[in-house]
Amino acid sequence: MSLWSILVAPFSEYAFMRSALVACMALAVASGPLGTLLLLRRMGLVGDVLSHAVMPGAAVGFALAGSALAVLSAGGLITGIAVVLLMTLGTRFGAQREDASLAAFYFASIGVGVLVVSLRGTNLDLMHVLLGTVLAIDLPALVLIVAIASVVVTVLALIFRPLAIQSFDPAFLRTMGGSDSAYRAIFLVLVVLDLVAGFQAFGTLLAGVPLLLPAAAARCWAQRIGPLVGLSIGFGMAAGYAGLLVSYHLNVPSGPAIACAAALVYAVSALASASRVLATALNATRPS
Amino acid sequence: MSEPSNRDAAGSRLRRRGCVTLRELTVGYRERVAVEAVSGVFAAGSLTAIVGANGAGKTTLLHAIAGLVAPRRGSIEIAGAEVPADLAYLPQSDSIDRDFPISVLEFVALGRWARIGALGRVSPELRPCAMNALRAVGLDELAGRMLGELSVGQFRRALFARVIVQDAAIVLLDEPFAGIDAATSADLLRLVQRWHDEGRTVMVALHDLEQVLAIFPETLLLARKAIAWGETATTLTPEKLVEAGLSAPPRGPGPRLRLAMPS
Secondary structure, eight states: OOHHHHHTHHHHHOHHHHHHHHHHHHHHHHHHHHHHHHHHTTOHHHHHHHHHHHHHHHHHHHHHHTTOHHHHHHHHHHHHHHHHHHHHHHHHHOSSOHHHHHHHHHHHHHHHHHHHHHHHSOHHHHHHHHHOOGGGOOHHHHHHHHHHHHHHHHHHHHHHHHHHHHHHOHHHHHHTTOOHHHHHHHHHHHHHHHHHHHHHHHHHHHTTHHHHHHHHHHTTTOOSHHHHHHHHHHHHHHHHHHHHHHHHHHTOOHHHHHHHHHHHHHHHHHHHHHHHHHHHHHHHHSOO | OOSOOOGGGHHHHHHOOOEEEEEEEEEEETTEEEEEEEEEEEOTTOEEEEEOOTTSSHHHHHHHHHTSSOOSEEEEEEESSOTTTTEEEEOOGGGSOTTSOOBHHHHHHGGGHHHHTTTOOOOTTHHHHHHHHHHHTTOGGGTTSBGGGSOHHHHHHHHHHHHHHHTOSEEEEESTTTTOOHHHHHHHHHHHHHHHHTTOEEEEEOOOHHHHHHHOSEEEEEESEEEEEEEHHHHSOHHHHHHTTOOOOOSSOOGGGGGTOOO
């Protein structure tokens, strides 16, 4: 078995593998900067909750129209944005702390979503909604994913400066006339859009993988924003490629394989970072 | 500390004189009223200390003037300055997440934000302008460090440098000297005086009554309502301080006052 047949042939021989690869690359490009900002804002949990918020809408779409992608995505977008709105209102007027309401949204989304899919579909349908089908991405799905990724990257580029300032000094942004809640809402809608794009490939359980894991791994290596974003994109692409190869050669589900590859990247990064910290500490205690 | 920077901005500065008028200003959060029916004027070019016990509404008042919280009743009128570009607000340090990956120089350069906006191009003179500001606060050697590596006192200096870059007609400082050593606070106090000399309208919330007596011509004594507002000497009388829930100040300007500032 040559290197070519292991690393390249699966993609050169099968169109569905190429589509899956392009989808993973597009998702990595959009998710890298978005996930970096999400973690810098200490909102990793929010990303996770929003990935589940997509589910009830997608489930209703499924119940109404089967697996028509446009309907699934529109449904997911609607419930995702509804949860963003409720979260924004909740933090503004609610007596509840945000983490409490996040937990409620998280479980409510899964509960409603699974219930609705079960009413109309089989267990296999449920698996598809939960874990996605990256190898079943056809041309319309690919176009949708790439289009969403392009929109996310473009909007992010336009408002990156205020988003970055808001991440660490929201009061400064507001004294300068920037609207805190508007930027926050736009940012969260971008996250929902990215998750809707990832939904087809990764399902609601794993849609947060390209968003959060590569960005978390990048934080172990880089300090500055530029390298953080670049590494996140790179790690996301590498995990997508490696996961698809593993899934092809070992005949295992592709979404979970990509998730495991991303988790591996994170584990190695975290270990490397921990060993650096340890080495510095040892050097510091050693008498000179 | 080196000599004043921003010489290039001196011409435009003199034309902008910010005057802040409060009319029956009432501000609150949820059920709590933090500032009640405060009326008065921060005249253009004035230097005012805002003094009061913890929870007296000092921060809330500054937030309201900075536009961070809307008045519940009454109004704030700002004349002679183009808000928000002409208003600099220095928050208490704990409101900023210092783990964010940004260098000291970049952080200070953000002061120009109001004139650049979300999309504007960063002008080539921004970097020297930020470096000048860092030099003025004695941080120029740490320009390339990350914000998270600074000590509390150094971070406060960086915040002051950002205010310098903002070059605003109205400057609001919220407890800028809390928790820092005497040398740093003396340096920063000199900057406050410089801003006053340059004709900016400066309001400072602070606790140290000796500093207030020594440096600040005007004082607003706050205990949710304005207990007194005017010349410092007539404001900080023992009776009024008791009314504001603060202990009495030293009897008359003793020798201890002189260490705060050389004249």
